[in-house]
Amino acid sequence: MILTFVEHEAGVPEDTTLEALTFARDVADQTDSAIEAVVFGDEGPAVADEVGAYGVGAVHAVSHPDLDTYAPEAWGESVSQLVDELSPEAVIAPGSDRGHEVLAHTAAKRDLAMAANCLEVEAGDSYELTRQRWGGTLLEHARLSGETKLLSAAPNEISAEPADDGGEAAVQEFEPDLEESDLRVQISSIEESDEEGIPLGEARTVVSGGRGVGSPEGFDKLEELADLLDAAIGSSRAAVNEGWRSHDDQIGQTGTKISPKLYIPCGISGAVQHMVGCKGAENIMAINTDPEAAIIQKAEYAVIGDLHEVVPELNEAIREETGQ
Amino acid sequence: MDVLACLKRVPETGAKIVLTEDQQDIDTTNLGFTMSPHEECGIEEAVQIAEETGGSATALTLGGEEAKEQVRTALAMQADDGVLLEKDGAEWDPQNVAAAIANYIEDRMAEDGFDLLVFGNESADAGNYQVGVRVAEQLDLPIVTSIKDLEVNEEAGTVTAEREVGGGSEVYELDLPAVVAVKEGLNEPRYASMRARMRARKQTVESVPVEKEHEAGLEKVRLETPEKDEGTAEILGEGPEAVPEIMRVLRELEVL
Numbered sequence: 227m228i229l230t231f232v233e234h235e236a237g238v239p240e241d242t243t244l245e246a247l248t249f250a251r252d253v254a255d256q257t258d259s260a261i262e263a264v265v266f267g268d269e270g271p272a273v274a275d276e277v278g279a280y281g282v283g284a285v286h287a288v289s290h291p292d293l294d295t296y297a298p299e300a301w302g303e304s305v306s307q308l309v310d311e312l313s314p315e316a317v318i319a320p321g322s323d324r325g326h327e328v329l330a331h332t333a334a335k336r337d338l339a340m341a342a343n344c345l346e347v348e349a350g351d352s353y354e355l356t357r358q359r360w361g362g363t364l365l366e367h368a369r370l371s372g373e374t375k376l377l378s379a380a381p382n383e384i385s386a387e388p389a390d391d392g393g394e395a396a397v398q399e400f401e402p403d404l405e406e407s408d409l410r411v412q413i414s415s416i417e418e419s420d421e422e423g424i425p426l427g428e429a430r431t432v433v434s435g436g437r438g439v440g441s442p443e444g445f446d447k448l449e450e451l452a453d454l455l456d457a458a459i460g461s462s463r464a465a466v467n468e469g470w471r472s473h474d475d476q477i478g479q480t481g482t483k484i485s486p487k488l489y490i491p492c493g494i495s496g497a498v499q500h501m502v503g504c505k506g507a508e509n510i511m512a513i514n515t516d517p518e519a520a521i522i523q524k525a526e527y528a529v530i531g532d533l534h535e536v537v538p539e540l541n542e543a544i545r546e547e548t549g550q
Numbered sequence: 551m552d553v554l555a556c557l558k559r560v561p562e563t564g565a566k567i568v569l570t571e572d573q574q575d576i577d578t579t580n581l582g583f584t585m586s587p588h589e590e591c592g593i594e595e596a597v598q599i600a601e602e603t604g605g606s607a608t609a610l611t612l613g614g615e616e617a618k619e620q621v622r623t624a625l626a627m628q629a630d631d632g633v634l635l636e637k638d639g640a641e642w643d644p645q646n647v648a649a650a651i652a653n654y655i656e657d658r659m660a661e662d663g664f665d666l667l668v669f670g671n672e673s674a675d676a677g678n679y680q681v682g683v684r685v686a687e688q689l690d691l692p693i694v695t696s697i698k699d700l701e702v703n704e705e706a707g708t709v710t711a712e713r714e715v716g717g718g719s720e721v722y723e724l725d726l727p728a729v730v731a732v733k734e735g736l737n738e739p740r741y742a743s744m745r746a747r748m749r750a751r752k753q754t755v756e757s758v759p760v761e762k763e764h765e766a767g768l769e770k771v772r773l774e775t776p777e778k779d780e781g782t783a784e785i786l787g788e789g790p791e792a793v794p795e796i797m798r799v800l801r802e803l804e805v806l
Contacts, residue, residue: 296720298694323696323713326672326679330695333680334687339645339767342672342679359677359773364567364576366676367771378679411692411724418718425716431805455805463587473735479674480587480734488805498563499674509803511796512783520566522783527799531789539790543797548806 227312228254230282231305231319231328232263237272242320242379244386247280249344249379250318251389254281256349259315263395264288264308266301274395281389286312286400293404296324297412302331304402309336309374311400316353316375325378338372343380353377361479361502382485382506426475429458432486432507434477436462436500438493438515438533442470447537448492454544460484462494478503492533496521513537551605551704551726554658555596555668556651556682557589557624559617560675573772574640576675585620587734588670593624594739595700595732596668603704606630608664610654612647614638618755625750626742632755641676643766648684650760655689659727666709667729671696678768682731692724695731702726 230250233240239247247261254261262284265273270287277285288304305317305328317332319325321343333340341357345365348354352371358380359366370377426432433452435445445459452459461471463478477484479499485506492513494500501524504510512525513533522528529536544550561581568577585593593609600607609624611617612635621632635650642650658664669682679695686693699712699719707726712719724730742750786795800806 299692323715327683327695330680330683331687334648334684337645339643340678340680341768342677354771356774360563360567360675361677363563363776365774365776367774369769369771370767371769372767407690411694411722413720414723415721416715416718417712417721427716455800457805469738473738476735488800488803498567511786511799525783527786527796528783529786529788529792529796531787531792535790536792536796539793540796543793544800544806547797 227260227262227314229308229312229314229317230261230263231317231325232265232273232277233320233322233324234265234267234269234273237269237276239273239276240320240322241386242322242325242381244280245381245384246318246320246325246379247277247282248386249384251281253316253318253347253349256347257315262286262312262314264305266293266304270397274397278395279388279392281392282395283393284396284398286398288400288402290401290404292409295413297409298324298327299331299411300402300404300408301328302335303404303408304400305332306335307402308400314374316377319378321378321381329376329378333376336374338374338376339370340376341368341370342378344377345380345383347377360498362505363498363502382483424456424458426458426460426477426482426484429484429486431455431457431488431490432460432477432484433457433490433492434460434462434494435465435492435533436494437464437468439465439470444534445470447534447541450541451490451537454541454548454550457490462500491521492537494521495519496524551599551603551665551702552608552662553596553599553605553666553668554608554610554655554664555589555592555624555629556610556670557585557593557620558611558670558673558675559583559613559620560586560673567775569773569775573774574770575773583619585623586670586674588672588674588732590739591734591736592668592670592732593627593629594737597628598737599666599702600630601628603702605665608633610635610651612637612642612650612760621755622750622753623742625753626746627740628746632753634755634757635760636757637760641770642762643768644676644678644680645684645767646762646764648681649688649763651681652685652688654758654760655685659689663727665726666702667691667727669729669731671731671733682729686729691727691729693729693731694722694724697730697732698735700730700732700736
């Protein structure tokens with residue numbers, strides 16, 4: 227059996243969880259195993275309604291009187307106790323903040339190896355797997371061994387697909403045996419963001435600037451373009467390091483990952499760390515003075531020219547066309 | 551407060567990653583080295599906390615002799631002490647890395663100890679997302695990961711840590727001593743002046759030899775650069791003359 231860690235919002239599984247379930251099904255098919263899921267919170271039945279279609283036969287709904295919010299160590303301990311009870315051959319989590327955090331606790335508690343951000347698995351006594359390094363710019367072929375294989379599925383890489391023979395998932399309650407120390411870390415409060423505008427990670431169109439913008443003021447015309455296109459504005463790490471933009475705007479391996487329909491990088495050369503952040507973009511339209519720039523090689527559309535000349539004229543043309 | 555921040559030496563990759571012939575590593579013949587970006591913020595945070603509380607900041611890495619270069623960068627950023635857990639040979643798996651770091655800290659905890667341990671959320675190169683958690687578990691300390699805001703309350707003996715989530719942030723409060731795994735954006739790392747670099751070059755970096763504890767459960771077999779469909783960009787034109795073509799594409803993609 228393969229146990230999958232489900233993240234959900236009010237009973238609706240996150241996209242990365244559906245991807246992880248699809249990934250888990252591939253592994254399960256290879257070893258002729260069943261898929262079951264572990265869910266925290268009171269929404270076990272609601273989650274079961276959703277994940278049955280992905281081939282999950284049973285949902286283990288974890289509840290405990292002292293467990294009413296996210297508590298990474300307690301969750302990791304609970305998963306570990308489920309492993310004792312169910313002896314799954316593998317535990318698979320989405321490659322998210324919580325997925326990695328919970329799985330790492332389980333791994334440490336059981337002294338098991340763990341492989342993060344996997345793309346493919348060839349399951350046997352040990353797992354021959356492909357995983358992401360450098361945020362996905364490099365692939366690693368690795369061997370994962372241990373009594374229970376612990377792995378996360380790389381987010382936004384596997385397309386989530388329901389099973390051909392999906393059905394209903396049964397719900398089984400599970401109450402872990404938790405000590406006070408397991409609960410020492412948990413969410414104490416949640417703060418709402420006061421940021422205005424479209425969040426970068428969710429925007430349908432993104433305009434961004436890099437070293438080629440040249441100054442903080444240089445971003446004014448890009449802001450204008452973003453306004454005209456109802457787009458979010460981003461930047462490269464270089465522009466953040468120069469102090470022109472805040473880190474919240476940074477697109478890349480150590481910044482925000484975007485997946486818009488159109489991405490318009492201006493004056494960005496396209497270092498691998500930046501490309502990792504925008505590989506989810508459907509279309510890239512690069513504006514750059516250097517026809518040899520890496521970003522041009524990876525773009526669908528390219529404009530060879532100085533953004534300081536191109537963007538103001540473009541803004542004018544959009545204003546004329548849309549009457550803004 | 552005494553803070554320990556861990557860092558990793560990684561190559562400074564450019565627009566293209568080239569592998570060695572045996573596909574075991576990145577070819578670094580023409581590359582410089584740096585520390586992972588998350589960890590640079592970890593060092594900065596440690597130094598700031600030490601400055602505010604009149605304590606100390608220690609920078610630690612596990613690696614070969616050459617990794618002293620990055621420890622010295624941390625010293626130039628005003629860390630007080632530097633430690634190299636010195637290993638030789640190829641890359642270690644995360645379980646062995648965590649065990650070696652935790653063993654060292656355990657010894658130190660018996661003496662003067664640390665109030666706070668800071669890790670990068672994941673290394674820029676291997677990206678295993680687990681070393682900090684494993685160290686915390688071995689030392690039986692509380693840990694929270696993916697942190698982009700940190701505030702120490704020395705009097706209350708706590709640290710408040712925030713994690714960004716869609717539309718806001720989750721707030722965690724941990725009793726000290728504690729462990730945090732941080733992300734870039736936590737702060738703006740200072741630029742080490744030439745003078746500070748010169749001074750750091752003369753400082754001693756404590757070197758402690760370490761051995762692997764057990765067989766690797768996660769073994770690297772080989773690396774591969776993913777295939778990319780490159781060079782297919784449709785050139786819309788040069789300079790402002792491209793604007794009509796840009797407008798056509800914007801219309802086609804329905805973003806206007």
